[in-house]
Amino acid sequence: MQTTFRSLQAHAKRGRWSVSIDPETLSLKQLKGYAQARLDAGISVRVVQNEMSHIRRALEGVGRTQFAQDTCANSALGIPSATRIGKGKVVDENVLQGALSRATESTKALIELSRHLGLREREAICSANSLREWERALSAGQPVLVRDGTKGGRARSVCIRPEGQSPALAAVRSAISVLSEQGQLVVSKSLKAAIEQHSDRMARLGLKGENSSHSLRRAFAMDQYKYYLSQGCSQKTALARTSNDLGHGDGRGRWVFNNYIRNSL
Known part of the structure; x- marks a missing residue:
């Protein structure tokens, strides 16, 4: 506002x-x-x-x-209607694997954090203080609490599906290894510079446009959604839980379907 x-x-x-x-x-x-x-x-x-x-x-x-x-309705102000249905799809697996094969260890760790924990770029870069806590939680099969770098400063609890806990744990441990070697997940003078640096690296690896970092979150969302459905959840409940895992709240299930899932089904 x-x-x-x-x-x-x-x-x-x-x-x-x-x-x-x-x-x-x-x-x-x-x-x-x-x-x-x-x-x-x-x-x-x-x-x-x-x-x-x-x-x-x-x-x-x-x-x-x-x-x-x-x-002052939108129609009275001359503002046209707009669809709430996004055009994005989940990341192309071939593009992702090609990027991972060429990425440095630090960039690879951030990519995998986004893919397997559903983190935004900023959340992945800011996750240093939470990595050990996440390692313990995932080792015990518990949800991870995402606090740093979140939109609006809103913390969220992410329930990783059973099949996703192993790759999520591997991603966290890779990030811990990077942190122990260089002190930061992205070596930079400021958070803004770190985000720009990481975005540039992602683009050079081919993770841009329809395969941008947000497509990694879409792949995570798709996995979570399908898992909840497989457990007998209704579509509405599955979407609400997926929305919570992404940090949008359980009242935005329909929006999550339109912007994260719909175009990839």
């Missing part, structure tokens, strides 16, 4: 609005102009929809509920 209002403030400054940005005084004309400017700048429809949702929440917060819900 802060990012949305910083963007709106910058737009107002460029447009030389005569009044400051305030939910109590925002007009339909101003919001229409902002939405159109964002679309003209090439910002995706989904992002613009999310920004308008943030602004409507602020309007409701100052008592302008009817104005927010009726007058």
